Amino acid sequence: MLMKQPCPEMHFTYQMPYGAALQDTGTQFSVFSRSATSMRLLLYNKINDLEPAEIIEFDAERDRRGDVWSMYVPGLEHGQLYHYQASGPWDPEHGHRFDAAARLIDPYAQALAGTYQKCDDGVVRPPKCVVIDDTFDWEGDTHLRHDISETIIYEMHVRGLTKSRTAKVKTSGSYLGVIEKIPYLQSLGITAVELMPVNEFPIRNPLGEKLDKPNYWGYDPMAFFSPHRGYAHGKKPGSQVTEFKQMVKALHKAGIEVILDVVFNHTCEGNELGPTISFKGLENQIYYILSEGQHYCNYSGCGNTLNGNHPVVREMIFHCLRHWVYNYHVDGFRFDLASILSRDRHGNLIPNPPMVELIAEDPLLANTKIIAEAWDAAGAYQVGSFGNHRWAEWNGRYRDDVRGFWRGDGGTLGALATRLAGSSDLYEHAGRPPHCSINFITSHDGFTMNDLVTYKDKHNLANGEDNRDGDNHNISDNYGVEGPTRKKGVRTIRSRQIRNMMATLLLSQGVPMVVSGDEIRKTQRGNNNAYCQDSDISWFDWRLVEKNADMLRFFQGLTKFRREQPSVRRQHFLTGKPVDGRKIPDVSWYSPDGHPLDWGQHDLAMLAYIAAPSRVDDPEGLGRDLVMMFNSTGQDRSFKLPAMGRGIKWNLFVNTAGVSPKDIYPDLDGPMPPSSRVVDVACHALKIYVSQPEPF
Structure with a gap:
């Protein structure tokens, strides 16, 4: 009898049709080049070589097939450095900008090495491309495939996480530095x-000089297929490839997925005055609008x-996405200024843009999370209508x-309720579920959570x-003093407001995204546009982990x-109707006096009763009812628990006016409400009660 042998572990590698294939x-x-009349391969021996060794x-007859120039060179190994040169028409009026002297980065380069080199001959010498051996021992690592409805996103800068001396790591500012901070x-x-x-972006400008302003955020792509060399600890060409994979593998082992912020809307070559690299x-006429x-x-x-909607560029983007998913085990993408993908070759916004639909339907990306920044810099705003x-x-x-x-703005009560319930006004009409909403209050672009309650105005003078x-519309407040203060009353309100917003964010239907450092009250000193601040203004200050341990505990x-709790991450929108045989609706809204809420009122206090989900969303019966009392007014208020909650035993979960550890009860064992069923809520505060578990 033949015994079935276990199959050896298989690792799928995505092979690209272009680039340097070892x-x-x-x-x-x-x-690829349709209009080039000749093409050259420049080979270098060392990173700092100004001129190629070969x-x-x-051969246009032998090495060109259609619009693809392809040549095999024997004897070249991992680490080989190269550029391309292309001759062709210089005819800017018709879109051609060929320069036979220019050293060109391979659009499909898997890694870059070095930086721009200054030279007196006027030739731009960008970083060199690197031939890469993609072999890596993944040790059985696979994509985690967390359901997006169960996802909690942490927006993070690789360098910024560990660049500060306060990080106390061996490999600061690097992919390996992230690994050292995985326990946190x-x-x-x-x-x-x-x-x-x-993805690769410029560290130095084309003249070989230091940039006037550091390109800290990295939203200026130079090579879409290459991990940024500036975040590698090792100095050998290609080190970033191995170290990035080590980081992903370690994060996966810790149960954490990796989503990349990708910039398929422009490149660092700029306009007519920018370099040709x-x-x-x-x-030129194909890659750009x-x-x-x-x-x-x-x-x-x-x-x-x-x-992005030219077939050649579209093909490049798809190869790039698959490359990161299969060769780097990346779990998803956030598309910067994604509305540009909705523009045709002439820049017009088009319905059902093929690029957007194809990304969603690509079978090789079927288990990949795809997130859009659904606007662009030219006025397109597609929140609620981007894709399927x-x-x-x-x-x-x-x-x-x-x-x-x-902040206490009038007329925002209904808006808060809608956002808390998953933004059905934006997504339900298109048949899209609540998890299509990535909820956030702060991001890398703008104030930190701490600064949002500390400054009324931006303070960006350090940017020069x-x-x-930076944006002037911040919807922020300082509560009496601009910047840090010792005034106890102001500090108390600020602390409450941070907790109010953090609790609202993490308990709303949809998917929450938190910016790295908000959980410990990181400050950028009022800078709301720290794109060029490769400094302690932007870096994670690890001293705050201990200093603001109470806020960290609240977040955790x-x-x-x-x-x-499936009660706060439902697969379907709340309806206001009874579910699963219970007589109470899945969500009800009340005024503080316990009566149904009048949405026309100008008050800024309300009570939300959110019932446990149905057996469909919660087959194990883990969900609990929630009573959430919102008071954004400047006066203390009394809330009457609704009659529908009678007979249910409640425990306090969150009190943002409480002093730690009485601001949150992680084990859901906080005090029960008064027997009068009237609950006092301080000004600028949120209280949440949860029901004790009952068997179905």
Whole structure:
């Protein structure tokens, strides 16, 4: 009898049709250019070499197939450095900008090495491409595939997490530094990190000089397939490839998914005045959206716009996404200024854009999380209408409405209720579930949570633009003093407001996203546009972990509750109707006096009764009823528990006016409400009670 043998572990590697493909005895180089008249491969021996050690000409008859130039070079191994050069028409009026002297980065390069080199001959020398051996021992690692409805996202900057001396790590500011801080990330209760751009972007400018302002955030892509070399600890060409994979593997082992912030809307080549370092010198008129055949359309606000709905560019984006998913085990993507993907080759917004639909329907990306920043710099705002149910969106409406309510803005009561319940006004009409809403109150772009309650105005002088940069519409407040203060009353209100917003965020239907450092009251000193602050203004200050341990504990209690309670992460929208045979609706809204809420009132206090979900969403019966009492007024208020809650035993879960540890009861064992069923809620505060478990 033949015994069935266990199959050896298989690892799927995505093979790309372009770029430098390492083979047994050499390397195959393939690059697209429709209009080039000749193509050259430049090979270098060392990172700092100004001139190539060898130049190999592509044979137009033998090495060109259609619009693809492809050549096999024997003897080239992992770590080989190279550029391309392309000759062709210089005809800017018709979109051609070929420069036979330009050193060009391979659009499909898997890694870059070095930086821009200054030279007197006027030739731009960008970082060199690296031939990569993609072999890596994943040790059985696979995608975690957390359901998006159960996801808690932590937006994080790789360098910023450990660059400060306070991090006390061996490999600061690097992928390996992230690994050293995984125990902390685990302690937060998050399920995913959303990494700010890790694709290659410029460290130095094309003149070889230090940038006037550091490109800290990294929203200026240079090579979409390459991990950023600046975050590698090792100095050998290609170190970033191995170290990035080590980071992903370690995060997965800790149960944390990895989502990449990708920028498929522009490149660092800029407009007509920008350098030619890659796409411009290979096929400018295809890679970019041009006006009148020559001028760069600037829907990104960064000088140019990638032509994402051209078939060639569309193909590149798909290869890139698959490359990161299968060769780096990345779990998802957040698409920066994603509305640009809804523009055609002429820049017009189009219904049912093919690029957006194809990403959602790509079978190789079927288990990948896809999140859109559903607007662009040219006025497109598509929150609630971007793609189908596969697409989630950064919900900018959520941010603004929650900020406005807790600041005390009039007319925001109904908006808060809608956002708390999952933003059905934006998503239900299109058949999209609550998890299509990525709820956030702060992001990398804007005030931190601490600064949101500390400053009325932005303070961006450190950016060197006379405080002109950054958004002026912050929906923030300082509660009497601009900036830090010793006034106890002001400090008390600020502390409550941070807890109010954090609790609202983590207990709303939809998917919460928190910015790294908000859980410990990180400050950027009022800077709401720290894109160029590669300094302690932006870096994670690890001293705050101990200093603000009470806030950290509060945050951890909220994430624990969210992970355990299906009541706050439903698969379907709340309806206001009874569910699963119970007589009470899934959600009810009340005034503080216990009567049904009058949505026309101008009061800023309300009570929300959220019932446990049905057996469909909660087959194990783990869900609990919640009573949430919101008071964003400046006066203490009394709330009467609704009659429908009679007979249910309640325990206090959250009291944002409480002094730690009485601000949150992570084990849901807080005090019961008074026998009078009248609960006092302090000004600018939130109280939440949860029902004790009962068997079905």
